[in-house]
Amino acid sequence: MTMFKSLALSSALGAAAGIALAAQVLAQGTSVSIESFKFAPATITTNANAPITFVNKDGAPHQVVVSGKPFKTAVLQKGQSGSITIADKGSYKYICGLHPSMTGTIEVK
Numbered sequence: 115m116t117m118f119k120s121l122a123l124s125s126a127l128g129a130a131a132g133i134a135l136a137a138q139v140l141a142q143g144t145s146v147s148i149e150s151f152k153f154a155p156a157t158i159t160t161n162a163n164a165p166i167t168f169v170n171k172d173g174a175p176h177q178v179v180v181s182g183k184p185f186k187t188a189v190l191q192k193g194q195s196g197s198i199t200i201a202d203k204g205s206y207k208y209i210c211g212l213h214p215s216m217t218g219t220i221e222v223k
């Protein structure tokens with residue numbers, strides 16, 4: 115029961131995020147691959163307001179979650195991508211929401 119509720123909530127949040135993010139896919143930005151349970155490259159530098167697109171090339175689902183900030187992608191299945199855009203300059207740590215040992219850093223200049 116607990117597991118079911120958790121999955122349902124996660125799907126609802128993912129759908130909402132996906133709608134907001136779809137409009138940003140065509141803008142120029144940075145791309146990060148997710149492969150073999152790693153972000154590649156794990157550390158990226160980008161400009162404020164430039165979208166960062168994450169492409170899941172793994173068979174397993176992944177989700178990018180910026181630590182302590184309201185930035186995240188939907189849960190991405192194989193072949194799916196999702197973007198986040200950060201307006202404020204700074205250094206942001208991110209993890210996979212499903213596999214917290216997967217980590218990376220976004221430097222926004």
Ligand SMILES: [Cu+2]
Pocket residue numbers: 175176177210211212213216
């Ligand atoms: Cu993951």
